[in-house]
Amino acid sequence: MLVSAAVVFSSLLSCAVAGPHARLKSPKNWAKKTALMEVLAAASPPSNSTTFSPVAVAPKANIFISLTDDEAASVISFLHNQTELNLTAAADAGAWDNAIEVVDLVQPNKTDALEYLDNGGAVPDRFAVARIAFGATDEPYLQDFIVGPLPISNSSTYASLDWATTSGSAKIRNHNADEDLLTQWNLDVTATVADIILDLLNGTATGSDDDDFDIWGETLLPQGLFFKSDITGRDSSKWQLQGWLYGDVFYSTTEEFRQAWSSPDFVKYDLNLPSSWIGSDQTGDFFPGDNIAPPIAVQPNGQRFSVDEEQKYVEWMDFSFYITFTRDTGLRLFDIKYKGDRIIYELGLQEAIAHYAGLDPVQSATSYMDTFYGFGPYAFELVPGFDCPTYSHFLNATFHAAEVSTTHRNNICLFESDPGYLMQRHSSSNYLALTKNIVFTLRSVSTVGNYDYSFDYVFALDGSIETIVRASGYIQSAFYAKNNDYGYQVHDALSGSMHDHALNWKVDMDILGTENTFVKHKIVPVQVKYPWSNNTRSTMQLQRERVENEDDAKLYWPRNGADMFLVENSDQPNKYGEPRGYKIAPSRGGAGMHLTIQNSSVLLKSQGFATHGLYITKQKDTEVRASHANNDYDPGHPLIDFDAFFDSESLNQTDIVLWLNLGMHHVPHTGDLPNTVFTTAQSAFIISPHNYLLNDASRATRQMVRIDYNSSGVQLVKEFGGKMPSGMVNLTAIQPNFNNYEGDIATRKFPYDPLHPYNDTESIV
Amino acid sequence: MLVSAAVVFSSLLSCAVAGPHARLKSPKNWAKKTALMEVLAAASPPSNSTTFSPVAVAPKANIFISLTDDEAASVISFLHNQTELNLTAAADAGAWDNAIEVVDLVQPNKTDALEYLDNGGAVPDRFAVARIAFGATDEPYLQDFIVGPLPISNSSTYASLDWATTSGSAKIRNHNADEDLLTQWNLDVTATVADIILDLLNGTATGSDDDDFDIWGETLLPQGLFFKSDITGRDSSKWQLQGWLYGDVFYSTTEEFRQAWSSPDFVKYDLNLPSSWIGSDQTGDFFPGDNIAPPIAVQPNGQRFSVDEEQKYVEWMDFSFYITFTRDTGLRLFDIKYKGDRIIYELGLQEAIAHYAGLDPVQSATSYMDTFYGFGPYAFELVPGFDCPTYSHFLNATFHAAEVSTTHRNNICLFESDPGYLMQRHSSSNYLALTKNIVFTLRSVSTVGNYDYSFDYVFALDGSIETIVRASGYIQSAFYAKNNDYGYQVHDALSGSMHDHALNWKVDMDILGTENTFVKHKIVPVQVKYPWSNNTRSTMQLQRERVENEDDAKLYWPRNGADMFLVENSDQPNKYGEPRGYKIAPSRGGAGMHLTIQNSSVLLKSQGFATHGLYITKQKDTEVRASHANNDYDPGHPLIDFDAFFDSESLNQTDIVLWLNLGMHHVPHTGDLPNTVFTTAQSAFIISPHNYLLNDASRATRQMVRIDYNSSGVQLVKEFGGKMPSGMVNLTAIQPNFNNYEGDIATRKFPYDPLHPYNDTESIV
Incomplete structure (x- = not known):
């Protein structure tokens, strides 16, 4: 593909x-x-x-309750025993391994659940879903499996959880399984323009611990320099740089970018610099009276x-x-x-x-x-x-x-x-x-x-x-x-x-x-x-x-x-x-x-x-x-x-x-x-x-009051057992x-x- | 008209x-x-x-503040002195009198208010509005007057508050100034069908203290019987009954209504009867735990x-x-x-x-x-x-x-x-x-x-x-x-x-x-x-x-x-x-x-x-x-x-x-x-x-906390002077x-x- x-x-x-x-x-x-x-x-x-x-x-019984630790462990153990899955322990798994990502409950079918809840039916069998990442292939993918019934026994089996999808298959392609290669790729690409980065951003992004910049998207401190790569496939030697973007101008090659940058009319934008404005601590003049503790809700008489x-x-x-x-x-x-x-x-x-x-x-x-x-x-x-x-x-x-x-x-x-x-x-x-x-x-x-x-x-x-x-x-x-x-x-x-x-x-x-x-x-x-x-x-x-x-x-x-x-x-x-x-x-x-x-x-x-x-x-x-x-x-x-x-x-x-x-x-x-x-x-x-x-x-609540009055004043205060809270509350203790x-x-x-x-x-x- | x-x-x-x-x-x-x-x-x-x-x-100064009692009294007194208004004291006034209904502040013009608030200008003159009902006429009306400046002095005047309207006149016609006549009219009309009312509603509406029904619109207990009157003019002898309505059938005369009611196929509807359902007191089974006082907010350390x-x-x-x-x-x-x-x-x-x-x-x-x-x-x-x-x-x-x-x-x-x-x-x-x-x-x-x-x-x-x-x-x-x-x-x-x-x-x-x-x-x-x-x-x-x-x-x-x-x-x-x-x-x-x-x-x-x-x-x-x-x-x-x-x-x-x-x-x-x-x-x-x-x-608030931690646990609790409420609160006393x-x-x-x-x-x- x-x-x-x-x-x-x-x-x-x-x-x-x-x-x-x-x-x-x-x-x-x-x-x-x-x-x-x-x-x-x-x-x-x-x-x-x-x-x-x-x-x-x-x-x-709560038939919707999350898998217990024991249930999860048994499911994982069961799956590791299925040699055809070729699983590696998650802690040891790399990009070219197969590993379990998530184990969770397969919510019982509503039909079965209602039979149990309303009609005295049996507790529905419990099943787990296991989300497995398959990396040991040229075309990495993820797949959900249903495992059960639980607890794991000789009658437990596993199968692709296809019926819970609309695609008909619980498999989905992972087009970017090689994070390690990508990190290196990004550093290699940026290394070719280290001088431009130093000029435009006044810093470095080499992968070193003392870098000023990271190659990353989501942040309060984006700097407006982008590059485009084709990272199709798992062999990063075949990946291709497709261009650079700065100030809404796209350069389809590094040479083109470098040439533009060298020219006297290249527009350089202000840097987006961090300082205290990115922190959420108190700042600005204190409000009058704000050193006084504000109102607080208490529950004086219990839950x-x-x-x-x-x-x-x-x-x-x-x-x-x-x-x-x-x-x-x-x-x-x-x-x-x-x-x-x-x-x-x-x-x-x-x-x-x-x-x-x-x-x-x-x-x-x-x-x-x-x-x-x-x-x-x-x-x-x-x-x-x-x-x-x-x-x-x-x-x-x-x-x-x-x-x-x-x-x-x-x-x-x-x-x-x-x-x-x-x-x-x-x-x-x-x-x-x-x-x-x-x-x-x-x-x-x-x-x-x-x-x-x-x-x-x-x-x-x-x-x-x-x-x-x-x-x-x-x-x-x-x-x-x-x-x-x-x-x-x-x-x-x-x-x-x-x-x-x-x-x-x-x-x-x-x-x-x-x-x-x-x-x-x-x-x-x-x-x-x-x-x-x-x-x-x-x-x-x-x-x-x-x-x-x-x-x-x-x-x-x-x-x-x-x-x-x-x-x-x-x-x-x-x-x-x-x-x-x-x-x-x-x-x-x-x-x-x-x-x-x-x-x-x-x-x-x-x-x-x-x-x-x-x-x-x-x-x-x-x-x-x-x-x-x-x-x-x-x-x-x-x-x-x-x-x-x-x-x-x-x-x-x-x-x-x-x-x-x-x-x-x-x-x-x-x-x-x-x-x-x-x-x-x-x-x-x-x-x-x-x-x-x-x-x-x-x-139906008791927490109401009716006050009857006439021109002579209050004639009756009718309460319904919902009296106002009473007694002492020790705010320090709570x-x-x-x-x-x-x-x-x-x-x-x-x-x-x-x-x-x-x-x-x-x-x- | x-x-x-x-x-x-x-x-x-x-x-x-x-x-x-x-x-x-x-x-x-x-x-x-x-x-x-x-x-x-x-x-x-x-x-x-x-x-x-x-x-x-x-x-x-609050230039928007309501009229003081003294200001209101002086305005009322001033108006009573204007003989051309022919005012009767409100307590004594009937439908054929002129009386003051409301006295309130005329909000200062924004132009003047801003001059005072922002530019050191003078306090704007205060003016009152007086809403007067004119009943001593064949065509009763209401009119707003502006009175001032306050306090009332020799330089105070009054004038129709026309400029505050879009109609160009502060007068509005009152087509129904004769509530007393209307009450009597309604009783007179219903008296002609007292037998029908007794039959349909199982009660009376004669104006007596022991009546079962009132002639009235807004209630939880409407009964579905209506009559239509032309009450044009102030002479109730010229008013006309124009028909009856029951069960979405309109009868243009009492005779027609009576005839229909007498016929065997006349549809009678259920009565809308009062009982405890119209009261708002506690009803229904008490909730478990509702006898316990619920959470309440307190203000332990002052306003x-x-x-x-x-x-x-x-x-x-x-x-x-x-x-x-x-x-x-x-x-x-x-x-x-x-x-x-x-x-x-x-x-x-x-x-x-x-x-x-x-x-x-x-x-x-x-x-x-x-x-x-x-x-x-x-x-x-x-x-x-x-x-x-x-x-x-x-x-x-x-x-x-x-x-x-x-x-x-x-x-x-x-x-x-x-x-x-x-x-x-x-x-x-x-x-x-x-x-x-x-x-x-x-x-x-x-x-x-x-x-x-x-x-x-x-x-x-x-x-x-x-x-x-x-x-x-x-x-x-x-x-x-x-x-x-x-x-x-x-x-x-x-x-x-x-x-x-x-x-x-x-x-x-x-x-x-x-x-x-x-x-x-x-x-x-x-x-x-x-x-x-x-x-x-x-x-x-x-x-x-x-x-x-x-x-x-x-x-x-x-x-x-x-x-x-x-x-x-x-x-x-x-x-x-x-x-x-x-x-x-x-x-x-x-x-x-x-x-x-x-x-x-x-x-x-x-x-x-x-x-x-x-x-x-x-x-x-x-x-x-x-x-x-x-x-x-x-x-x-x-x-x-x-x-x-x-x-x-x-x-x-x-x-x-x-x-x-x-x-x-x-x-x-x-x-x-x-x-x-x-x-x-x-x-x-x-x-x-x-x-x-x-x-x-x-x-800017002090009411915040920052908790710094690492894998060893909390390293710092940073507060900003907004500590949690402390001390004892006596809920009984409040x-x-x-x-x-x-x-x-x-x-x-x-x-x-x-x-x-x-x-x-x-x-x-």
Whole structure:
């Protein structure tokens, strides 16, 4: 196969002085223990409840739970015994070896899972997926295998996981398996222009430890010098330099570049120099009063939710759910029940695209699909008092990569909080009624390279669930020269490279069973002649429209919220004839949720899930995920092409799945330096009961008060057992000790060209 | 003038048993004192700051501050001395008298205000507006007068406030000045069908104290029986009954109605009966653990913002602003400065429309413009621990109506809080940096009849300001019969009447002076051929477009957030050449922000500000408000027709004003019973610095931590003076005492037909 078409710019020159994007040099220590939370647990006051237990017992085994260390080890051992795979231990493997990259759970088929959860069926067999990189060949590739059933026994087998793809094969070509050769190639190429680099950039990039520059893409300090290589094949002696780019002028040979540089009218651009501006420490005049500790939330009387730590099962008020954690997508929720009925079978991230654009080939060709790196490996320990309230309940999570089982301690937090506004209020001539809005949040944060993605699942007393993503961390930026059509100049020689974020969520809703229908309830202007009026009136109506086929199931969110999107069970009307359902709506943000570009030259066949706001498909056990972590190796020939899910199937009262994007168009401005802030980089959707119950479910809480009064004053204060917090809280005792932070070593993603992606597993595990 | 065209249904029959919408019977006691907050003040721990003062001194007098009681009294006295006005004391005035309804401040001209604030000019003269109802005439009307300068002296005069209108006259016709006659008319009409009412509704509506029903529109208990009257003129003997409506069948005479009712095939509908479902008290099974007090926010070390109580001036971090409060629109902010520079001259609500639709004439003809009732009179005392944190700083506010000066105590709260997520975070291989997101909120709540509108202005450390409105309280509903195209059936005989909320805000931004330009920065898909590639690529670009004329200044929010809307000072580029500006964007909600109907038969010429998402006009001292509280008297001939602001004026680097809508399309479902909840009924916009400073302003806070680590563990915890809260907090001592609530008497709005509105001041002032 000729892959030169897919090779644009395999490498590029940019600065990597010590700064926010220093490359990983430290050993991995994912599983290092910490005592941070033990202090908090000891200081936490005892609950004043005599009946409530913060310990839950899962009613069913968590069949979605991550592979145990033992399971992972047995799978790896089993595979090493399959001699035809010719595996090398991951720790010893080089570019010409075959090695296991990732082992994870194959999520049970929904059919089997429901049989177990609802109908007393057997626990579904557990299977693992093993992602193996095959380097011992002229045409390196990756392949997923299904292994099981677990535990490994004589009846366990392995097979290519073809059925989970739309391509029909779990194999994907790796066009850039030779990182070591590429590093040397890049140094060899730049050595031929060392004098030009010294002149233009006032530094060196020779591969030496005392280099000023690195040959690299993603950073706050790009310098605007690029070269193009054809690195087709595994023999780097056949690779070819195809040209140089500087100041938007392309030179097809080094000689041409050198000649231009030598000429007196060669335009040299300012350098993009580091200094304190790239750091995120406090800077600027202190605010008045800011030395005083700000308000803080406390939980004086104990935890009001229950956790089954072993089964990763949680109960809060009328909600319950199971948690799992995967290498590719991090935290996921399963079997979310509300008042005893399942409302969501599966809720979790599918993929996160960050699609850049720019005048230069790096920005233009960058569109991260972050499951390539994985959200699991980068979901580090959270800091109480900052990332989550000091009183939060923390959970650990484990993933298995490079034949290492890694446990992040305290990387998921669960907490109740008061979001600062009420659930309900009303005042009348004789009473005032007020209900607190206490919400329950499940949170994890993944730092995938430059960006910190914070994920919240927020449950509320009215039966709603909000899914929120926020982004902070460093922007990826561009050299400033002539990049004005693609971003703002944000520093002396820096452009805030414009990009779209699109993060796709799978929301497999089941409203009173799996047979559901997606309906649009449209609010439309109409002209009507009524019997009681002589004139035609300009008014509006509610019009109901069903989405009955996958042909009509790629939706944009309507302008001005003119349509309500619902999942209903049309066969389960309430007593008034309205089908019971849940509404799905955007709730935060407004800066865009899907990609601007609908036919990206970078993402090719791998973008189908990100071109619209919302998609509906018929649930199939073979259509589990909208994307695949390995799609990024060859986006033109992906393992999962989401568009292939749409094959005209009926969506009428059947098991439907929503695939929904959050995100934003991000054109970084000066306020993104040093870091983007969460306040203006957030996006969310909320699902909420819609004719689902017969009244507002929050009426069940005790956390309300009614004050009856007349002109003589208050006549009655009616409470319902939800008294205000009382007693003493020792704030000093609940201060977290930041010195106990585990210090998970953060790794980062490397530059890559999605038209010619390469195996980055060394750094990302 | 013939007004019969404007008369559709002047009255209607519905239930008003004791319930959530009981009509006001109690005497007014707006200014009753309360001791609620004194308890809290005594229990609040002392600040640990030795330098910070919670008391501010306004740098300039608050020239926007509400009229003092003395000023209002002197204006009223002055007007009573103008014999040609023929005024009767409000307390004694009947339908055939002239009486002062409202006295308020005439906001100073911006020209004069800036001269004072910025250039050492004189304090602008203060003027009052007096809204007078003229009933002593066959053609009753209302008229606004400007009175001043204040204090009243020999040089004070009064004049019709024509220049503040677009109609050219401050007079507006009152087509329904005779409420007493109308009440009697309605009883007389219904008396003719008392037997039918007894049969259909199983009750009476005779005006007696033991009636089962009231003749009224807005309630949870409509019964679906309507009659149509022509009430043109002030002589009720000439009024005419024009027909009856029941079950969507119109009978043009009582005889016809009676005949139909007598026939065996007359369809009788179910009654809409009250019971516990209309109450908002706790109901349903208690949640497990809900007897435990939930988390609560505390402010252990004192207040970190400063207030000049007398001048209603506030400073928080790098922000400062002045507050005022008006009868029509409640809380308003002026002269919002950020880092010493004004960014907003004026920020406040203009109008709140709730536009209904329905099969019946009441729903179809209802479109509230709530400044008619006023947000000031209904902005009652807030409850600490529910409406606002217990540690909030409360302010009072005063309005002047019906010749009474009324002070709401503690009806505005100011507080800092932690919204539950960080401002900034980033982790790398060697450090983790975290910054708290402490926000400052200014809040008031107005219960205008059935709905409780909560208004927040939220200031953040990154320089952003979010304006949020949330709605709770009772829905207005419709009788269920055949109303399916206009709402869901939500109870036995009840339809949740569909409606649009559109709340218009004036946002008079001034970025580094008044000469500003509105620009759209559009993110657009493009095809580009780059010099470094042989192929045309499908990518995206940033395109800048100026809105230079009022002809182009009615905007919709773009689908998928594809355009960024900015106010910039094009003549004030930052050092990198990017104009300094602020971005305006939706931030919460997603269920719609402007009206569905663009040419409402109800609102007629009074809806111009609600048909789009956002408008830009050139600032003029004569175009101060988008709407007028009296527009509702005659929407076809409004005092202020917002569309008239658009007269092709240049918006290029001039003083521009934004008029922006928040809101939602609301199709109430069962979850809106008994009350709509704030969680899913909220809408917001945020303004945030955009290339305004050279970096993220939140870097100035001390509330951050950096944890440096390597593979050996934490090496350094770097703090910046923002330590975690410490010491003991006595939660019992800070519990509010709800028995001290003032119990402002809530009044409510009456049914009205905007095609024939009537004077409702008896109940609303």
